[in-house]
Amino acid sequence: MNALVGRDAVLLGFLAALGGVVTLGFGLRRHQDHLLRQARTYAWLILGAAVLAVAMMERALLTYDFSLTYVADNGGRQVPVIFTISTLWGALAGSILLWTLILAGYTAAVVLKFRRRAVDPLVAWATLVMYSVCAFFFALMLFSGANPFTKVPGTPPANGPGPNPLLQDHPLMIIHPPMLYLGYVGFTVPFAFAVAALVTGRLGEGWLIETRRWTLLAWGFLTVGIVLGAWWSYEVLGWGGFWAWDPVENAAFLPWLCGTAFIHSVMVQERRGMLRVWNLSLVLATFCLTILGTFLTRSGVIDSVHAFTESDVGPWILTFFVIVLAVSIGLIGWRGDRLRSPGAIDSPFSREGAFLANNLLFAAFAFVVLLGTVFPLLIEAINGQQITIGGPYFNTMTEPIVLCLLFLMAIAPALPWRKASGELMRKRLLFPAWTAGLTVVACVAFGLRGGVDTLACFGLGAFAAAAAVRQLVLATRRSLADGAGPWRGIVGRANGGMIVHIGVVIIAVAFAASQAYGHRTEIPMRAGQSAKVSGHTITFLGIHTEQHSNRTSLVADVRIDGGKVYTPQISDYPADPGGGIGTPSVRSTPVDDVYLTIASPPQTPADPTVIGVTVQPLIIWLWIGGGFMAFGTLLAMLPGRRRRPVLPASAPAHEEAPVRPRRLPAGASAAVETP
């Protein structure tokens, strides 16, 4: 029954999406407003269908309905309930179902938010694009190998193996994928509006303001998803690291980079009316990279520890990628030149110049990550050579970019628009520069020694953080002076952005510190023995076996610094033979992390146990920095200080003046575009 209703729900969703596309198509072609209004109902059908399908799948999982192939392959009675629920996104077909649900949610939200302007061609085109993407994902589940509702041939088994063991031993697995998908899928909305803007030729500020919060929301979720992924990798995988430049990690990072470039570059467009086509290209690129990432991780084309097992889903996603790419490039090529705004940037030493440099650096960053990820594929196709591109390449190439970005983060908030003067910059950068200098001196004075890049990272990080703090202090003072209380000083785009910058600095510094000053050793130990590692005392107390509902674990008891006992383990999941799955145990303090694993269990009772110990400083600040970024994004989405509308002074007098009201009244976008 679950399979039947589930499959019907997917079919319903597909037909509703198609119906929406057709209705909007006709409505736009024939200028029939009633069709455009009517098309709104399809969004609710799509959402209902997706919710129903997910409900059926969860029901099947929770009632151990092993007649469904997906449940038979991934479910299991021995799995704790919370992980049974998260099994929905633990394998390929289920993850597509989750993606579709989130996409349906965003589609309905867009239709709801813009319901009063459904007859506006811009909104209609955007909705059409969203329906098309929905149609694709429903079709993927119906027609390709990723159907979650196929039934097991013959009699269903009595029990299943449960999800991959790595996916059922940490609660982070429960929120990491949904957060990531909320981010990925969220970028469909600005993409849809970008396509709509290009098709209708309305490149003025209207679409931009409409989608700013959506883009920021998606970007925020993606940031959280990526940080959670790194945290999960650290806590679960047992290798002591958190970022391996794995193709799947890069697949999530690429849209993030483009999205970040867009969020910043858009400010030049708002202020000066320039870079419109470039910003559109960034939005389109972000979505294309999302689909490319989906393809790379699901098609088996690149080795990865994350990659889902391959299925014939690959060609489908590749085809969709080609369509999305063709639409994006085609629209830019066709319309881009006609819709470019006139205008000029006076001086490279200005905030506009800083944003241009920012664009450059992020584009370079994305290019390096993309090249490194796909280059092995390309080389093998060209001359058959097999190479690996791993951490060393990415670290070497991206380090200078990150250092430049830190520098930019410091000077950009201080740079004025149009043109900077030496005197102004000296005044504004005094405090941040001295903070940076004294930080470097303090580090060296305290005995820190390392590469120039590490110390430069600390110095530039302090530079950027001090600049951000200065902005926040100024904003708070101004807000107090205005009589609005101190809170206005931290909400709003600029101030929220400063908090996000502080988060980025924290992450960069923590990253550099843990890379430069981390130590890893393996020590064979017998019960009662102690060892000293990087200033910590590790006492091995003994080893014992534990039995759980879904696994048998060999547990080592280790006391750190005479305090609490930590328990690294190696677990055997009966469903997954072929070696134990290691689980680390970590003691986190604001200063450093002591990371324990069982590197090698004893072969005989008389043998020592080899304990792996990794000590890395400042790891916990990576997650705290991520928290800052999330918090800052939230603050940035709240309305800030009321701004006077600014005329782009570089444009000719008769150019439309972008008005920036906080909330557009119904029908106003048409007024803004064609006065």
Added chain:
Amino acid sequence: MRKWLPWAALLVMVVVALVIGTDSGGHTSQAQRVADIASEVRCPACEGQSAELSDAPAAAAVRLFITQQVRAGQTKGDIEQQLEDRYGSDILLRPPATGVAGLVWVLPVVALVVAVAALALAFRRWRGAIAGQVSDADRARVADALGREE
């Protein structure tokens, strides 16, 4: 000129600190060298992890091999070549610097140079556009109105 003095002092202070800070105190320990080399070698049984960080037995074997070779006085290049001779070219995490594959190092730099050049051209064009809008007669009027000030 005097205005830049405190900044110059700041710069000198930072440079001195950096010079002191990067003096690594001479030699790196053997364990450090082994970890260094192992961090650029792929763990043979894993999918992209380095041999330094992986717990897999194959990675331990690689680390042992590197330790033995380092003790025997082999250079990093020699050790990496020996591993390549056994496992193939994809055992190294760092792509080769020569040949077609070496392009991966060159392309980003080239792309950056091209992009910076394009930006410079754009600035020149913008400056020309702005200058083109303003005629000399206008400039004279403005200078007149402002008096002697620049």
Added chain:
Amino acid sequence: MAAEGLSARDWGTADRPTRTRRRHTALYSAVAMALVLGAFVGVLATRKSALDKQARSPLLGEQAPDIIGDSITNGAPFSLMSLRGRYVLVNFFASWCEPCQEEQPQLVAFDHEPSGRTAVVGVLFSDTPGPAKAFLAANGGDWPVLADPEGQLALNYGVRGPPESYLVNPNGVVLAKFIGGVSDAGLDRLVAEAQQGGGQ
């Protein structure tokens, strides 16, 4: 529909008689991107999946690294050199490895060929003698098996994970590498080809 929202203002040419030509940067960039990305998509589409990679090895055509040690089956010392003159299959396996179990009968068949020109040598990969002996008892195999506790034998052969096998010719040169299970018929075919080619 396409012309809505466009007006002379957007074209920006009304006020500037000197600017008669529109720049086509977007068009050129789009065409360039289309070409590059088209080639890229072509590569992605024709790439075989990662699981299909054939067994390459830098050892092909080279002398097989020597294997010296005591066999775990009977404690007798063994050296690969002692098998010169025969086609030897060096088989890296583990008791916990399922494909190894499946290929074992094929190896037994290859080892027991009446011509006497074939032999098999087993090397443990990340395993201990206890479970290995149980594996051999259950699945067959009476050839020398060496433990490789420090993994150096596997490293010398560039083994990533079991099962991996190398076919060595009577002169000690590596003929082929197999990732995953082997079949007796496939091995026989390779041996026959090598014999015809080398006249051995």
